[in-house]
Amino acid sequence: xxxxxxxxxxxxxxxxxxxxxxxxxxxxxxxxxxxxxxxxxxxxxxxxxxxxxxxxxxxxxxxxxxxxxxxxxxxxxxxxxxxxxxxxxxxxxxxxxxxxxxxxxxxxxxxxxxxxxxxxxxxxxxxxxxxxxxxxxxxxxxxxxxxxxxxxxxxxxxxxxxxx
Numbered sequence: 001x002x003x004x005x006x007x008x009x010x011x012x013x014x015x016x017x018x019x020x021x022x023x024x025x026x027x028x029x030x031x032x033x034x035x036x037x038x039x040x041x042x043x044x045x046x047x048x049x050x051x052x053x054x055x056x057x058x059x060x061x062x063x064x065x066x067x068x069x070x071x072x073x074x075x076x077x078x079x080x081x082x083x084x085x086x087x088x089x090x091x092x093x094x095x096x097x098x099x100x101x102x103x104x105x106x107x108x109x110x111x112x113x114x115x116x117x118x119x120x121x122x123x124x125x126x127x128x129x130x131x132x133x134x135x136x137x138x139x140x141x142x143x144x145x146x147x148x149x150x151x152x153x154x155x156x157x158x159x160x161x162x163x164x
Contacts, residue, residue, distance in 0.1 A: 004028060004045045007057040007115040011043060014120045019127065034131030036151060039063050043115060057115035061126060063134045065091065065107040067098035069147030075105075078144070088129045091137065098148065107141055109134050 008028050015021035019032045030041040040062050048056040069075065071093070083090045089111030096104040111130055113122065138149055 004043060004057055007059070007118065008043045010118065011041065011059060011115070011123065014118075014123050015041075017120070018124060032127060034127055035135075037063055037131045037134045038150070039127060039130060039134075059113040059115045059118060059123070060110065061089070061113070061130055062108055062110045063130065064150050065109055065134060065137050066141055066145075066147035066149060067106050067153060068096050068101065068104045069093070069107055069141065069145050071103050071105045072145070075145050086133065088126065088133050091141075098153065104147075107137075107147065109137060 012021075012030065015030055015032060019034070021030050021032045023029070024031050024040060024042070026042060028043040032039045032041065042060045042062070043057060044060065045055050045057050076093070079091055079093065089109045091107055091109050093105040093107055095106070097106050109130065111126065113126060138151075141147065142149055
């Protein structure tokens with residue numbers, strides 16, 4: 001059985017071989033930029049009792065879709081009705097992390113891979129697929145529900161404002 005450190009080393013080698021990847025701030029984490037979409041990788045071990053394993057290593061890939069989306073029954077109903085349709089990942093809403101305003105939430109796509117037998121092809125395919133769907137979800141959800149696209153946020157200052 002693979003352990004956390006061996007999976008982390010293998011993922012780091014896979015990422016470094018093809019992608020512009022950097023270490024994340026958390027232990028066992030990486031960040032990959034896929035054509036302007038930041039993908040956050042977190043490698044963690046979870047209990048998983050089967051005849052073969054006592055635990056497994058999971059490679060979790062997530063990406064922020066939008067900041068500060070107005071929370072509404074329509075948004076939550078849409079998430080509940082459509083999340084099962086996504087081939088890669090699921091979208092969830094969490095408290096606003098950008099403005100921290102009450103009544104607003106961030107939308108995040110999250111996808112998990114089994115790390116114990118992960119190979120480069122599976123990881124590379126996941127990166128491309130998630131990068132593409134996050135970009136599509138960003139357009140769809142922004143048009144339907146508002147919020148601030150991640151690409152419009154200057155993490156060192158205020159959100160970019162078009163003065164035109």
